[in-house]
Amino acid sequence: MSASTFAVGAEDRLARFVRIRRQTWALCAGLSAEDLLVQSMPDASPGKWHLAHTTWFFETFVLGHDPSYRSPNPEWHYLFNSYYESAGPIHARPRRGLLSRPTLEEICDYRARIDDAVAARIASGIDEALVARIELGLQHEQQHQELLLTDLKHAFWCHPLHPAYREALPVQVSDAPMPMRFLAGREGAQEIGHADSDGFAYDNETPRHRTWLAAHALANRPVTNGEYLAFVRDGGYREAGLWLSDGWAIVQREGWQRPLYWQEDLASEFTLAGMRDIDPHVPVCHISYFEADAFARWAGARLPTEAEWENAAASKPVAGHFQESHRFHPIAAPHHDGWLQMYGDIWEWTASPYVSYPGFKPLPGTLGEYNGKFMNGQWVLRGGSCATPHDHIRASYRNFFPPHARWQFAGIRLGQDR
Structure with a gap:
């Protein structure tokens, strides 16, 4: 910094x-x-x-x-x-x-x-x-x-009555999403991490360094509620073979059967505006890393690495649906070409553990406790969400949470090998 x-x-x-x-x-x-x-x-x-x-x-x-x-x-x-x-x-x-x-x-x-x-x-x-x-x-x-x-x-x-944070939050009437397609990412030696000339960054985004990307592709948009519902109805929460061991243990212990705020009818969900019908076309959110990984395996894909994600996002402007919209809920992807909703709407789980970059040095003194000491047992998320301020996010931003966390606006973008 x-x-x-x-x-x-x-x-x-x-x-x-x-x-x-x-x-x-x-x-x-x-x-x-x-x-x-x-x-x-x-x-x-x-x-x-x-x-x-x-x-x-x-x-x-x-x-x-x-x-x-x-x-x-x-x-x-x-x-x-x-x-x-x-x-x-x-x-x-x-x-x-x-x-x-x-x-x-x-x-x-x-x-x-x-x-x-x-x-x-x-x-x-x-x-x-x-x-x-x-x-x-x-x-x-x-x-x-x-x-x-x-x-x-x-x-x-x-709360038993499920009160709203703001009852008058706007509702988007969404069309069917773009068909999911996989777009090839750059491969070979690529640089990721924050460049000193690019403004503020946390210490965990540094230093900028070279990494190797194998042939891969990322989905053009995040996974929707409707697509995740198909996973639920297909018995995804009952099939042990889809889950990492610790994830399956939590599913059994906590009785997970659906995303955090979905209701048992699989038709409604709790939002900051209170109970609303589930829109099948918007990105699914409030998903743990374990659920994201299980869905990806069920879909015959995988989660992107953070290097793959950043390499794709760095070519796009930081634009999207953020806190300033005052919706506080994801919206459907626009109908455009290329990678959509890389920023805003939902944090996207990656397949990368939260560890230091080569040559990482924490801030000196007490402020060195801000990020570095949490580099164990956590996974990286990228992109920001509908609750993130617009001027807070950037391509190199590394969010991190333990793999069981579900209360953040976190969802899924699929990746695959080529």
């Missing part, structure tokens, strides 16, 4: 800071203090905690960059530190929903005070090191905007 990459004026930088921080608040519009306190599972966090943690990040790594800074609420550092062990002790993640204090009103005041202090710091002039930390904090905030939406969706789904 090179600070020189962010050589914009102080006014522009301040406007970006204010816009992104306000967007997090906008996502909470209409929600009650009770809504923002719910933690529906250990992997999710309450909305109030997201609001506080992102503020803690700026206080700790931007304001705290000044040795003379003194926090007015030092005891909150324990409550809102996520996983930065070298920054101090951490409140247990599965117990974040018990944090009724500080109140939502106090968290609002906390955000306002830290925002004012960071804005004043930006306006006064900052060096390249602090520019880089502020940009990292804004990218971190955008990650939590998506997590806020996915965590709220899971919480409302767990």
